[in-house]
Amino acid sequence: MRRLIGIFIFLGVLTFGCNSFAQDPSGAATLAANPQSPVDYVWVLVCGFLVFFMQAGFAMVEAGFCRAKNATNLMAKNTIDFTIASLVFFAFGFALMMGTDYKGFIGISGWFLHGENYDVGKYLMFFWQLVFAGTAATIVSGAVAERLKFKAYFLYSIAVTALIYPLYGHWVWGGGWLSKLSFGVGHVDFAGSGVVHTIGGFVGLAGALVLGPRFGKFAKDGKPKAIPGHSITLAALGTFILWFGWFGFNPGSTFSAHQLRIAVIAVNTNLAAAAGAAVAILLVFLKTKKWDVGMMLNGCLAGLVAITAPCAWVEAWAAVAIGAIAGLLVVLGVYFWESRGIDDPVGAVSVHGINGVWGLLSVGIFADGTYGLGSTGEPFVRGLLYGGGIGQLVAQIIGAAVCVAWAFGLGFICFKFMDKFLGVRVSPEEELKGLDIQEHGTPAYPNFYTYNS
Amino acid sequence: MRRLIGIFIFLGVLTFGCNSFAQDPSGAATLAANPQSPVDYVWVLVCGFLVFFMQAGFAMVEAGFCRAKNATNLMAKNTIDFTIASLVFFAFGFALMMGTDYKGFIGISGWFLHGENYDVGKYLMFFWQLVFAGTAATIVSGAVAERLKFKAYFLYSIAVTALIYPLYGHWVWGGGWLSKLSFGVGHVDFAGSGVVHTIGGFVGLAGALVLGPRFGKFAKDGKPKAIPGHSITLAALGTFILWFGWFGFNPGSTFSAHQLRIAVIAVNTNLAAAAGAAVAILLVFLKTKKWDVGMMLNGCLAGLVAITAPCAWVEAWAAVAIGAIAGLLVVLGVYFWESRGIDDPVGAVSVHGINGVWGLLSVGIFADGTYGLGSTGEPFVRGLLYGGGIGQLVAQIIGAAVCVAWAFGLGFICFKFMDKFLGVRVSPEEELKGLDIQEHGTPAYPNFYTYNS
């Protein structure tokens, strides 16, 4: 809520600084009203570009962790989701999420960025919110990889960016009811452990459940078998791109360069990634005596997901602790879902879903009370370990529970509904041959001799 | 012209603010004269870095869309063109393009950034113009891929960055005659649909024509056959990198962060890319019932090329329309050139050439009159749909026609000339074996079993 208010005040100054309720498409009035705004625009845009680039990271990670025979399909899905997100969020999603609040539940203005939304400040906020919506959308493709029809993914992408994501987003970042909980300072989620990652992860879980596991993932006795991905180099490249993009995702979420706390956020983001990677690779080494690269990469991403909510409100040592626990959770998560017969080819549910929840909770534990949104004079966020009592943690638990229920529930309805009316899973023949030929007419690597594991 | 004047005024302030005609190599005098300039320097540099990174995007797209046996060659070409651009544009190109104007035709100062050009403002502008010149140069490698000698590409790179690009660039961005047309506000091209992409695309067409098609591209009856590229993952990665880099290309072309319109430009850039991708994949699906990833990627790039000229002067809905039409044009373009027996392995002519022209024209249609370069008090750009009459469209048509004629004409002369004196096409044996062994001594993937399609 605090963050939201801060953003509103900031946008208010930008948009309405010159004369009330006038749009400013050229930016001249906004600049005149706030001559210091260029550095904020530069900061938000450059960070937004980095967040956009995470699309490439997800594409490479998912392709790398899946088989060569489905690589074209994964490229198609990772491109179409952001394409659809761009158009649908422009038409509906942004209005539902960030438009004028209606009863704490939904936004109701800003459709097609029309009318008074033709304004530099509004466009800036749209750009920022869009790249986040696109991130939530693309998380799911990993969990449903190697068996979901492209057409179903196309429709799913519309559902998530027009409805599932923006409504929950409104409740936390759009002035909705979760941000106004009377525990702590209300439910808070600095850069979206919940809004982006838990949403993406649990919609992905719903998809994986509805689809069922890939052929060959489980032996007849139910024992999971490893299906190795086709390129560890691409998976590592993708992880580095995501890590890089996260430096936009988290520090940029101040929405202002005048919050010098951005330096702390960058450090925390990095430390959590490193701690997650280190713990994950060491844990698996203790068990298997192999240095498991895939798990290290997922540990790194888990740390990044977890630090996303608390990044602005904790100290460096806490970031290490949060990341380390994330590294543990992702390892346990991967084993847990597998033991339940759920097939999540890239570990998206454990990385984004579970650690999104952990990130939300960690705010209620580690927030140290040194920062709110400084400029707005709001009360600072303070957790259990820093004398904040149980209040913030309760707010975080409520938000996390709502997030999981909403994402999983609507995701499940969405995939079940599609399954009933057009089928979500490709035919067994197609799955065995790979989705690339039948769905796209193009194998990803026609000059190489490949075989299917 | 307006843009140019704005840049000149800006540079004038930077360079001459302290005392007239003094160079300022340390930047101290420039900073003293304009204490707000650091944010502009940061903006231009960071956006310039992103534009540079598009080199990697072009390399990956071209490699991905071509065969494994020519991948080393494509890496060589995509590296050498920027290498040569850097050195040649430093020596000659920058002076011809942005130097003191001589009769509206050519620039005549700034060779080797020598003398009074040892100045932070001049270096900044050089860096910006260089990364654009390098982009124009690298577009061509796709159209002439898989059959052009490396030596010829080496020489071509000199020609384009020393002559073809800088002269046309001078006419539009260097104060030359096109920018001073008495239609509309003169011919305008915000970020280079014409200067960069049409130039690159039509020099590429000339190269493809002089070279002739690859073996196996056309059946004996002239029917085109698909020659699939060797890595859809690399092609998608390259497209994401280009999309990312375009956020530098277009918004950075304000050359100032004090133009808050940068937020609008970023949104427009993204929407056009998405609309282009969506239209292209849907169109091909209607025809073939396959979700064609290659065409979606090219549709995305086509949208980006088209929005490059109008990005600063149109509203979001218009960006969607411009991108959607670009998605249509690129599909038609690919079929058109193929039907004429022209072999453009990666679709560079359709993506950059045709959509560069479309981008120029779209300014004359959709420019909505809300923006010029606000800071300079110039008249704003206004097209047909917003009461601007036919004037701006005429200026755009003239510029586009000159651009196509200049690029194709000089490109044709250049390739023909090289063909006469040293031959531009590799031997049939080499083409069949792939260019990597003979030209470079190194196959790209020596640890993999590959075969040539």
Place this chain on the structure above:
Amino acid sequence: MRRLIGIFIFLGVLTFGCNSFAQDPSGAATLAANPQSPVDYVWVLVCGFLVFFMQAGFAMVEAGFCRAKNATNLMAKNTIDFTIASLVFFAFGFALMMGTDYKGFIGISGWFLHGENYDVGKYLMFFWQLVFAGTAATIVSGAVAERLKFKAYFLYSIAVTALIYPLYGHWVWGGGWLSKLSFGVGHVDFAGSGVVHTIGGFVGLAGALVLGPRFGKFAKDGKPKAIPGHSITLAALGTFILWFGWFGFNPGSTFSAHQLRIAVIAVNTNLAAAAGAAVAILLVFLKTKKWDVGMMLNGCLAGLVAITAPCAWVEAWAAVAIGAIAGLLVVLGVYFWESRGIDDPVGAVSVHGINGVWGLLSVGIFADGTYGLGSTGEPFVRGLLYGGGIGQLVAQIIGAAVCVAWAFGLGFICFKFMDKFLGVRVSPEEELKGLDIQEHGTPAYPNFYTYNS
């Protein structure tokens, strides 16, 4: 030293501007004391993100230049080194390097960023110094590729980021004795040709020496044989990423956007890269009549390494000269080490070690006296060709000699020590099969038929 003093003054203003010795975790006091600081924070952070992204570049270059059977191992090493750097530099390295100076030899404050280091200015500096430490660490993995045990690399990473790098770094950038030499303005190294690249390169040489060459690298008569890497496309992609990241590395080392000299630094960085690439490919072509892509990429990197120390103090033409000589040196270097029986799979010693030294020396030759750190009123750096006499060159030679001796000496001790107690080289069987299976349990490309060259 000058740079250091500048940074200290800058940090001093930031940190202590409001009230002496108070930490400022929210950044509000720092902003109040210096309202212009946001643009500096944005600049340093964005450039730092780019430097971080170089990790992906190193990973791709090294994987591309090595064989498919070791690609997983290279991804593991390139991830773990930055992971360890993050945690170890946070715990110890940063304090040793940038903490309060003790007798010119070592820093002694700032452990775990604790206490008064919980401050936006300190966190900013930590982030910057960390991404540099991580770069130094990752350089070594190339020189020791395809035969070093993962466990040894794990331990080496701790040694280099906890001790070898921070101590030498303290001597140059932390107020230590080298920065206070009474020749010239003391030993200077603008962005780390010595601190980062010479250190990394010569620790790598020590590792390569202790390990010995890979099987098959040298014939029985000692004649070197080429062992081609498995993906020229990844190597080229990695080089573009590094080139891109270097635009953060060098210009960002002003640590302030108010130094408009950043424009000159960006131009110089790019010209040196281009000159190095051009000279390297032309030299090898003259000798072999092949356009050697690998050498062009290394020539490009060599130019970047060499310009890193002098980038802020020279003019554009000098950057071309420095880069061109780097291109020559890297070709000679590769042949030289091979002729001595030393196996450096990716040329890391020649690229980073030799050209790091050349970069340090070039300051003493080409620095033109137009820039120091302008804001601090320090004497400007001036070399031999610009009337600076022999003083600066002597300071540079001393620093380079110390750097080589320190890096090689401690690196040698470190690898020898590890070899004695746990062995550094994998078994001959494992080396022949590739490190991926035995160490990591995962081949990098399980869907492709590969063979080992």
